[in-house]
Amino acid sequence: xxxxxxxxxxxxxxxxxxxxxxxxxxxxxxxxxxxxxxxxxxxxxxxxxxxxxxxxxxxxxxxxxxxxxxxxxxxxxxxxxxxxxxxxxxxxxxxxxxxxxxxxxxxxxxxxxxxxxxxxxxxxxxxxxxxxxxxxxxxxxxxxxxxxxxxxxxxxxxxxxxxxxxxxxxxxxxxxxxxxxxxxxxxxxxxxxxxxxxxxxxxxxxxxxxxxxxxxxxxxxxxxxxxxxxxxxxxxxxxxxxxxxxxxxxxxxxxxxxxxx
Numbered sequence: 001x002x003x004x005x006x007x008x009x010x011x012x013x014x015x016x017x018x019x020x021x022x023x024x025x026x027x028x029x030x031x032x033x034x035x036x037x038x039x040x041x042x043x044x045x046x047x048x049x050x051x052x053x054x055x056x057x058x059x060x061x062x063x064x065x066x067x068x069x070x071x072x073x074x075x076x077x078x079x080x081x082x083x084x085x086x087x088x089x090x091x092x093x094x095x096x097x098x099x100x101x102x103x104x105x106x107x108x109x110x111x112x113x114x115x116x117x118x119x120x121x122x123x124x125x126x127x128x129x130x131x132x133x134x135x136x137x138x139x140x141x142x143x144x145x146x147x148x149x150x151x152x153x154x155x156x157x158x159x160x161x162x163x164x165x166x167x168x169x170x171x172x173x174x175x176x177x178x179x180x181x182x183x184x185x186x187x188x189x190x191x192x193x194x195x196x197x198x199x200x201x202x203x204x205x206x207x208x209x210x211x212x213x214x215x216x217x218x219x220x221x222x223x224x225x226x227x228x229x230x231x232x233x234x235x236x237x238x239x240x241x242x243x244x245x246x247x248x249x250x251x252x253x254x255x256x257x258x259x260x261x
Contacts, residue, residue: 017086018226019044021069021126022096023062024052026195027145030215031093031222036060038223044082044089046096069096069122070114079129089130091141091226094123099201104158112159119163124170131183138182143225144171145218146189148210148234151243164189175231184229188221191239210239 018035022028024047035041036059043062047053050066057064063085067078082089098118100111127142134140149157150164171187178185191210192198198205205212213236221233234240 015040015042016090017042017044017082017088018091018093019046019065019082019086019089019130020062020093020095021046022094022145023047023056024049026095026197027190027193027215027218027222028093028095029056030219031095032056032060032062034216034219034223035226036062042086044086046078069126070117072125075122075125076129079126082130083133088133088137090134090139091143092127092130093143093145093222093226094126095145096122097145097197099157099160099197101156101160101201101203103156107159115159115163119160120166123167127174134183135178135181140183141226141229142171142174142183142185143222144185144187145222146171146187148189148191148239148243151189152246171231184231186225186229186231186233188218188225188233188235189239189243190218190221190235193218193235210236 018041020028020032020043023032023045028047032043032045035043043060044065045053045057045060045062046065046067046069048066048068050064053064053066056062065078065081065085067074069075069078096118098115100107100115123144131140131142144167146167147160147164149161150166150168153161153165168187171185174185190213192205192207192212194212194214218235221235224230225233234243
């Protein structure tokens with residue numbers, strides 16, 4: 001059981017174990033730094049870049065577990081190593097993700113498959129590997145890093161938006177299944193974040209609003225989700241307004257989005 005004071009699981013002197021994917025940069029690094037600063041967590045850190053991951057592990061006193069989560073064998077090995085190092089995984093923060101921007105009609109077919117693999121399929125598979133232990137212990141946290149794009153759709157980011165929308169549907173469905181299990185599923189949905197994400201996708205962020213937020217703000221929301229089990233959090237919070245408008249009056253929202261981008 002997670003307590004409400006911010007100290008994680010109530011397990012006597014044991015610290016809760018958190019596995020963070022995408023920990024070698026961006027939001028994942030910020031989450032690792034946030035939890036390390038509290039000193040209440042044992043951190044297992046996953047990423048593909050072994051050098052950067054090792055650096056983050058040193059700074060956060062975490063255990064680096066490099067692996068490509070899109071590879072089935074590597075993903076299964078990651079789950080086994082996480083359980084071996086931690087004895088259990090109390091919390092999963094699924095922070096690995098990539099983007100692509102441009103007209104869908106010109107999107108390379110391999111890019112479609114890659115986004116689906118990293119942003120959606122790998123997440124579902126990793127949750128499937130780690131969830132049974134949480135259910136058996138009747139406590140745990142699953143925090144998925146989504147995007148406001150999954151709530152409202154974004155022009156020239158059709159596949160990225162689809163992957164994040166898929167995570168939202170997955171999280172909702174899983175909550176219904178786990179409602180009496182003691183395991184909580186949270187979605188943290190930021191707008192643009194000031195990380196290397198845009199440089200890696202090859203297209204810079206050009207919109208005037210919303211402005212990119214520092215990754216530490218997203219890490220704050222992740223930490224709150226870990227402690228409270230809060231189901232949804234938008235970063236910044238006002239992004240929940242267009243998401244709610246999209247749900248309540250989709251025609252109005254689409255007209256506004258088409259006009260103002």
